[in-house]
Amino acid sequence: MSATDPPSSTPDPRHRATAASRPDTRPAHAGVAEILRLLREVYGEMPWRPHGDPISELILTILSQHTADTNSGRAFANLISAYPDWDAVRAAAAAGIAEATRAAGLSTTKAPRIKQVLQQIRDERGGYDLGFLRELPLDAARAWLMALPGVGPKTAACVLLFALGMPALPVDTHVFRVATRLGLLPAKATADAAHGILEAIVAPEQVYRFHVGLIKHGRHVCRAQRPLCGACVLNGVCPSSLAAKRLT
Numbered sequence: 001m002s003a004t005d006p007p008s009s010t011p012d013p014r015h016r017a018t019a020a021s022r023p024d025t026r027p028a029h030a031g032v033a034e035i036l037r038l039l040r041e042v043y044g045e046m047p048w049r050p051h052g053d054p055i056s057e058l059i060l061t062i063l064s065q066h067t068a069d070t071n072s073g074r075a076f077a078n079l080i081s082a083y084p085d086w087d088a089v090r091a092a093a094a095a096g097i098a099e100a101t102r103a104a105g106l107s108t109t110k111a112p113r114i115k116q117v118l119q120q121i122r123d124e125r126g127g128y129d130l131g132f133l134r135e136l137p138l139d140a141a142r143a144w145l146m147a148l149p150g151v152g153p154k155t156a157a158c159v160l161l162f163a164l165g166m167p168a169l170p171v172d173t174h175v176f177r178v179a180t181r182l183g184l185l186p187a188k189a190t191a192d193a194a195h196g197i198l199e200a201i202v203a204p205e206q207v208y209r210f211h212v213g214l215i216k217h218g219r220h221v222c223r224a225q226r227p228l229c230g231a232c233v234l235n236g237v238c239p240s241s242l243a244a245k246r247l248t
């Protein structure tokens with residue numbers, strides 16, 4: 001059970017044409033293009049290389065809920081070394097899965113959820129290959145994933161973006177905070193609503209760079225506490241810059 005090599009580094013053009021929420025003719029938001037240009041100066045190119053293993057991405061993302069990536073990565077590694085395949089995980093006792101994934105935290109909650117997800121996928125698909133999602137319009141693929149127990153918009157977007165090369169935009173705490181400060185999200189937007197709002201202004205070919213760039217920037221510069229506005233490459237285009245400077 002390991003991630004396979006990336007099938008491609010560019011999104012399938014069909015997703016641009018079929019995603020109802022992102023019409024083919026929609027131009028890229030000028031502010032987003034400038035933000036990405038500036039972020040590239042600091043963080044370099046961020047090539048999109050979907051790894052092609054959606055079931056692993058799904059389980060890893062469930063493990064990553066409410067914990068740091070290092071913890072969920074360790075829990076995932078333990079899980080795939082403890083069981084020979086996903087069918088064995090589905091059939092295993094929840095207590096055994098919880099023990100194997102303890103590093104991720106909340107493992108007694110996540111373990112039964114993982115079992116339920118695997119069971120539902122097997123019941124519906126007869127196996128664990130989620131490659132068929134690539135053939136669906138983006139919104140249909142997202143809806144299929146979000147019908148699984150405990151799978152919300154962020155988890156679904158991670159599977160679509162990182163594994164399948166489909167331009168869904170995961171909004172984590174960094175993306176949400178930085179996008180709000182940059183004025184791309186209304187002040188009262190919820191994290192779930194932010195997915196649709198941002199996908200409407202970020203062009204499909206920009207989605208991966210936007211996601212990764214805002215996470216990097218949120219971790220290193222536009223931090224939750226005391227953002228480093230004086231050293232920020234986005235200072236000139238950020239409406240929160242002056243307000244944030246007063247906080248430092």
Ligand code: SF4
Nearest residue numbers: 222227229232238241
């Ligand atoms: S100028 Fe300040 S608030 Fe705006 S993106 Fe940069 S660090 Fe964040």
